[in-house]
Amino acid sequence: MQSRVSAHDAVGFDCCCKRGLRxxxxxxxxxxxxxxxxxxxxxxxxxxxxETLGAATLGQDGVCQLGNLINGSALLAFHDMxxxxxxxxxxEQ
Structure with missing residues (x-):
């Protein structure tokens, strides 16, 4: 029988870490x-x-909140996944 891997084992998070991340x-x-x-x-x-959107704004994937989340420190623990x-x-696309 295959055992389930807990979130703590898979990513190294316990409940407190997950709550802080959330x-x-x-x-x-x-x-x-x-x-x-x-x-x-x-x-x-x-x-x-x-409004006028300049090339500098349009060419960045971190302009929106989702881009900031993806590129920010909140997801550092997931970068290897x-x-x-x-x-x-x-x-980016």
Whole structure:
């Protein structure tokens, strides 16, 4: 019978660490902010935006809250995981 690996064993987190991580990163808020950013960008591309978005802003994947979360210190413990790389690469595109 295959034993289950606890979250602590897999990533090295106990309940206190997980709670602290959860407090630092709000995935729902980051995803919502990402949608808002994509709408701003889409409006700009279609000529419907009321703001000017410069090349410096458009060329960065850390402008939105999700990008800040992915590139920030809250996810450092996950940097060695393939899922983290998939998330980072998908967000860059």
């Amino acid at each position: 407090d630092r990163m709000n995935i729902i808020a980051a995803a919502e902010a990402h949608v808002v950013w994509k709408n701003r960008l889409g409006n700009y591309v279609r000529g419907l935006g009321l 393939p899922e983290y790389d998939q998330l980072r690469e998908a967000h």
